[in-house]
Amino acid sequence: MATPVKVYGPPMSTALSRVLACLHEKDVEFQLIPINMSKGDHKKPEFLKIQPFGQVPAFQDESITLFESRSICRYICEKHAEKGNKRLYGTNPLEKASIDQWIEAEGQSFNPPSSTLVFQLAFAPRMKLKQDPKAIKQNEDKLQKVLEVYEKRLGESRFLAGDEFSLADLSHLPNTQYLVTAANRAEIFTSKQNVGRWWDEISSRDSWKKVVEMQKSS
C-alpha cells in the first residue's frame, strides 16, 4: 500500500489549499503536517531545507520533495493520471496545452492582484495589520480587467481551458474563496454573468467543499 503523501502547512494557506483541492480531485491519500506560522515554524532551518523560500506548502512523496503549489499539482496529476478525475490535466497534448495556458494566466494575471486583495482584505484585519487603501484600489482595478477577459472567455467555453473542469479552474479556487467570503468581495465575481456561473460551478465541486470544511475546522 502506498504511503500517504505529506503536505506541510496550514489549510488556511491559499497555495496549500490549491494542493489539497488537487489531491481530493485525484483521490490521492495525504497526511497534513501542521506548520505553526504564527510561531515562525516556516522560517526555521528544518523547514527551510525543504522549502528554501520559507513558504507553505511543502510536499513529500516517498523520496521526492517539492514546493510551489502549481508544480505539486502537475506532479500529482502526472503520477496519478488514472486515479480520480482523469481529465483534470487533459487527456491529450492539445487539451494539456490549453490547460497550461490558463494555469499560466492564473499565475501571471489573476494571482498577483487577487493575492494582494486576499491579504489586505481577509488576512490583514485578522492579523491586526494596517490596510493599504491605495493598494486595495489598484488591485481591485487590475482584477476587474482580468475578469473582463474571463467573462468573454467563459461566454465561449464552459470552463477556462475547455468544456471540462481542469487544473486551470482549480488554481483559482483558493483566492476566489477568500474574496467571495472573508473579504466580502463576491460582487466582483457575481456581477459578471459568465464568471458568476463559473464560480458557482467550480466552488460546488465535492473536492472544494472538502477543502473549505478543513479550513473551517482548523
Next chain:
Amino acid sequence: MAAIKVYGAAYSTAAARVLATLHEKGLDYELVHVDMITGEHKKESYISRNPFGQVPAFEDGDLKLFESRAITRYISQQYADKGTSLEFSDPKKQAVANLWIEVEAHHFDPNAQKLNYELTVKPVILGLETDHSVVAEYEPKFEKVLDVYEERLSQSRYLGGDSFTLADLHHLPTIQYLLGSSAKKLFESRPRVNAWVDDITSRPSWTKVVELRNQAFKSSKKE
C-alpha cells in the same frame, strides 16, 4: 510557409522566451512583428490572439496559444525528439525541473522585471528617470532569490537538474537585460550563479535570439 508562427517582437522578454525554445529545438518558424511601441498589441486586431493584450501569441497549424511558459512547454513536449531536449524523461526529475520553472515564474521574474523596468526600460527605452526607491525596494528581494539559487546551484549543475532545461531557459531574456544594467553586480557577486549565467547566456541558440532582439531594437528606432 512555416506552420509555426510567433506574434510579437524579439525585444519582448516573453516573446524571446519562446524564440529561444524554437531555436534550441531547431524548428522553422515565422516571427510576425507586433509593433508594441505603437500599442498594436492592445488593438482589436491582436486581442483575438491574446485576450490579455500581451505578447507573444503563438500558432502551430490549428493550435493557438498564449502565455510564453505554456507555449515553451508545448513546444518542448510536442517536439521532444527534435534539437536539444528541454525536459527530463524521468518523471521524478521532471517534477523537480517543473518546480524551478515555477520559482522563475513567481519569485525570480516578478522581482527581476521590476528592476529591469527601472534600470533599463525607463531610462534607455522610454527616456524616463529611474525611481531609485523602487530599486531599493526590489533589489533585496531579488538578492534573496539569488541566494536561494546560489545554494541550489551548489547541489545541482543546472537549476532544474543535471542538464539544461526550460527551468534555466525561461530566465534568459530577463537576465540578458539585467546584464546590461547595474544589476549585473548581483550575479557577479555569487560565484555559482555567475557561472550559471555565463553558461546559459553563451548558448548558440540564445546568441541568435539576442541578435534578433538587437535587430528589432534597431528597426524600431527607424520608425
